[in-house]
Structures are given as structure tokens and as C-alpha cells.
Amino acid sequence: MRADAQRNQERILDAAEEVFTRRGASASTEEVARLAGVAIGTVFRHFPTKDDLLAAILKRLLARLAEDAATLGGADGLHVFFRRLVGQAAAKRTVVDLAGVSVPAAVGQLGEAVGGLLRQAQAAGTVRSDVHPPEVMALLVSVCQGALQGGWDAKLQERTLAVIFAGLAA
Amino acid sequence: MRADAQRNQERILDAAEEVFTRRGASASTEEVARLAGVAIGTVFRHFPTKDDLLAAILKRLLARLAEDAATLGGADGLHVFFRRLVGQAAAKRTVVDLAGVSVPAAVGQLGEAVGGLLRQAQAAGTVRSDVHPPEVMALLVSVCQGALQGGWDAKLQERTLAVIFAGLAA
DNA sequence: TACGATAATGAGTAGAGACTCATTTTTCCA
DNA sequence: TGGAAAAATGAGTCTCTACTCATTATCGTA
Incomplete structure (x- = not known):
């Protein structure tokens, strides 16, 4: 090239x-x-195609998140990741507003990274052992979309995540 | 007319x-x-205007939800409301995909109805007393958007809500 | 440096969709 | 029932934007 x-x-x-x-x-x-x-x-x-462009930046965004997740770990890596994601979503209007775009590979990578964080948190006793990756991903997506939609301030971010963390706690 | x-x-x-x-x-x-x-x-x-039309149906949707919430109550009214909302969102693609539309009055009504459910659940000892309406609304919006985006199946709905309910529990 | 291959340019095309308005149809009251 | 006001109609306008392509510029190599 x-x-x-x-x-x-x-x-x-x-x-x-x-x-x-x-x-x-x-x-x-x-x-x-x-x-x-x-x-x-x-x-x-x-x-x-415009969709190709959207898919490309979505892929890059997800890859960046997966990379970020991979650098975290330990007892509260998952919690840190939740906080970062919500903070970003509240500030920006991330592009996860569908548009019919899908990037399976990138989603898979992110899923694995999050799975890793979950395993470590469970090993450290920070998170209940009957929690599975799919619902953690579902919560991440939810809270990301919610923050995006509502433009949560710092206090609301903290309180909302507090409820979720309590729900995940051992 | x-x-x-x-x-x-x-x-x-x-x-x-x-x-x-x-x-x-x-x-x-x-x-x-x-x-x-x-x-x-x-x-x-x-x-x-097309936006007027969107605003009108959004208003009707929110009013319907508020009405629905108002018929619930008791120790687990809030939980029932969460479940219904997620069930609906997972099935349909509800119109809460912004479009710049806003309907403050309708949102206010829904907020009050949810506030009522929260108070009752707290009075019954089903929900912690240090949880406030804003984060409950935030969780509702989140989980609604998440289910909408991801098309959660019944099992995932149940597991995800289980985490949130555990986080809200006394 | 010369030259062929690769890439950039931007005016133009095509199609979709929001919105208009002169005309026709329907309602409903006296 | 007659007729005026209200409402419905739908072909047409206008703007916006994704996408094309003949022409021009740039790059990299021999």
C-alpha cells in the first residue's frame, strides 16, 4: 500500500x-x-460503503476495548473495566448505535478479555462464582447504552455501578 | 374534532x-x-413533522408504562416491572432509540410511578433503603437498552436481572 | 529522473424521503 | 337535505446524501 x-x-x-x-x-x-x-x-x-466505514471504526473501538481489558486483571480488574466503560459512554456518544453493523470477530475478542477478568475476580473471591460471562457482557452493554442515552453524571455512575457491583459480589 | x-x-x-x-x-x-x-x-x-410523530408515540409508550407501573405495588412490584420491561424490550425494538426526541412530562410521570414502586419495596424490606430513584431509573433504561440491542433470550434475561436484583436486595 | 502504477479529486448522478397544496371528499349542523 | 367548514388526497417539489468516474496528481522504482 x-x-x-x-x-x-x-x-x-x-x-x-x-x-x-x-x-x-x-x-x-x-x-x-x-x-x-x-x-x-x-x-x-x-x-x-458507508456501512463498511461504520464497521471499520466499530471494529477498532472494540479491539481497543479488548486490549484495554487485557491489561487489567486481579481482584478488581472487572470493576475497573466497568467504570472506565461507563465513564467513556457517559462522555461520548459511542457508536454502538447499531446501524445494522456487526463485527463478530471483534466482539469475540472482547468477550474473551472480559471472561478473563471475570475468572480472575472470581478466583480472588471478589465476585460470586455462579455468575457467567454472558450476563456480565449483557450488563456491560446495558450500562454502556444506558450511560450513553442518559448522559449520567459522576454521582449517578457511581451509584448505579454500586448496585451492580453489590449484585456481583460474593 | x-x-x-x-x-x-x-x-x-x-x-x-x-x-x-x-x-x-x-x-x-x-x-x-x-x-x-x-x-x-x-x-x-x-x-x-416526523419528529412530532415520533414524540407522540414515545409519549404514548411512556404513559402506558407509567400506567402499568401504577397498577403494580407491594414487596416485589418493582421486580415485576423490571421483568416486564426487559421482556418487552427483548422482543421488540422499542423506539427509545433517541432521534433527538424528548418528552419531559411523560418521563416525569414514569419516574414518579417507579419511585412509588421503589418506596413500597423498601417498606416491605425487599430492597435496600440506601437505593435512590435515579439509579433505579438508570438501571431500567440500561437493561431495557441492553435487551433491545442484544435480543436477550429468556435465560439471559433471568440471569442478568438476578444480578441486579441481588444488588438491590437488602 | 522518467515513467507506469496507484491514489486523489470533485463535479455529477440517482434515489430516497420529508413535506406542500390545489383539488376532491366527507362530515355534521341548521 | 343543503351547503359550508373540515379533512383527505396524492402527485409533485425540494433537499440531502450515498455513490460514480473521467481526469489529475502522487508515489515508488529502475
Whole structure:
């Protein structure tokens, strides 16, 4: 891949994340191009379809989360991850507003990372042993969407997570 | 209001709920008109803007929930309400996907109804007394969005709610 | 540096969907 | 029942945006 192509692809991804994170998935591709400083045709050369672009940034977002989760661990790694996710979602309007996009592989990776955190928390006795990965993922998605929707302030984040943590506690 | 006008307004609301609940808020106004069996102009006579239509059905949905909540009560009324909401959200794609619509009054009513349920549950000793209405609403919204997004099956609904109920328990 | 291959450009196309309005139909009261 | 007000109709307008493609610019190699 030529150097300018690679540079532009990264610029486009960054711009797309910024734009879709702010204005939602219905923002126009032209706005992405403008922010990236490239022509509209360039965006479509790299991502033939708007959905391809959405899928690409969603994949990157999920991969970043999985990576983040992988650096955590220990007795309260899961709790830290919950807090980070909610904090981010409350601040931004993350792009997890469907649009029909799906990225199975990236979701799988994140799932495994979260599974790892859960196992460690259970081993440390911080979390009940009859809790399974699927409901933990479900809670993460829920609380992420909720914070996103409602723009929770710090106090509300803390109190809501307190209930969930109490529910997970041994 | 003339009889035909009232009849059509109700038909339009029903059709809109059906269509937007199924295909999401980006479904076209024409599809609503078609399902309602009226011309497109009639829809715009009753609801001058698509957002007005969305706001109207959101308001009706919230009012219905508030009414539902008001009929519940006792030690586990709150739990029943949680279960119903999640069950509905998992089945349908409820219209709470923003679209910039807001209906403060309807939200207020629902909030009061939920507040009542919380008070009763706390009086009965089913729920901890240091839990406040805002985080209960936040959990409801979260879990509703989560179920909506993920299409939870019955087992996942049960397990996820079990964690939350444990967190709320005295 | 020259040149072929790769990429960028941006005006243009096409289609979808929100909204309008002159005309026709329906309601309902005197 | 007659007729005026209210409502319904639906073809048409207008804007917005995803996507194309002939042309121009840039890159990397020999």
C-alpha cells in the first residue's frame, strides 16, 4: 500500500470516529471527508460503503476495548473495566448505535478479555462464582447504552455501578 | 374534532408504533401512511413533522408504562416491572432509540410511578433503603437498552436481572 | 529522473424521503 | 337535505446524501 494511501486511511478512520461519535451514525460521509481533509471519493475508495466505514471504526473501538481489558486483571480488574466503560459512554456518544453493523470477530475478542477478568475476580473471591460471562457482557452493554442515552453524571455512575457491583459480589 | 379525523389519528398512531417499533426510527413516513390506510398528506396534517410523530408515540409508550407501573405495588412490584420491561424490550425494538426526541412530562410521570414502586419495596424490606430513584431509573433504561440491542433470550434475561436484583436486595 | 502504477479529486448522478397544496371528499349542523 | 367548514388526497417539489468516474496528481522504482 502506498504511503499516502495509508496516511489517508488512518485520517479517515480518525475523522469518522470523531464525527460518528459526536453526531451519531446518521452523520454524512461528506462531513467525515471534510474533517479528514480528503475528497469524498477518497473515502469511498477506502471504504466502498458507508456501512463498511461504520464497521471499520466499530471494529477498532472494540479491539481497543479488548486490549484495554487485557491489561487489567486481579481482584478488581472487572470493576475497573466497568467504570472506565461507563465513564467513556457517559462522555461520548459511542457508536454502538447499531446501524445494522456487526463485527463478530471483534466482539469475540472482547468477550474473551472480559471472561478473563471475570475468572480472575472470581478466583480472588471478589465476585460470586455462579455468575457467567454472558450476563456480565449483557450488563456491560446495558450500562454502556444506558450511560450513553442518559448522559449520567459522576454521582449517578457511581451509584448505579454500586448496585451492580453489590449484585456481583460474593 | 371531526369523527374521521379522530379515527385517522388513532390509526396513524397505531401504525407508527408498529412501523417504528419494527424497523426503527429511520423507517419512512410513507410506510406509516400505507399501514394506516391513509394518504401521506393526512399523516402530515395530524403531525406536521416526523419528529412530532415520533414524540407522540414515545409519549404514548411512556404513559402506558407509567400506567402499568401504577397498577403494580407491594414487596416485589418493582421486580415485576423490571421483568416486564426487559421482556418487552427483548422482543421488540422499542423506539427509545433517541432521534433527538424528548418528552419531559411523560418521563416525569414514569419516574414518579417507579419511585412509588421503589418506596413500597423498601417498606416491605425487599430492597435496600440506601437505593435512590435515579439509579433505579438508570438501571431500567440500561437493561431495557441492553435487551433491545442484544435480543436477550429468556435465560439471559433471568440471569442478568438476578444480578441486579441481588444488588438491590437488602 | 522518467515513467507506469496507484491514489486523489470533485463535479455529477440517482434515489430516497420529508413535506406542500390545489383539488376532491366527507362530515355534521341548521 | 343543503351547503359550508373540515379533512383527505396524492402527485409533485425540494433537499440531502450515498455513490460514480473521467481526469489529475502522487508515489515508488529502475
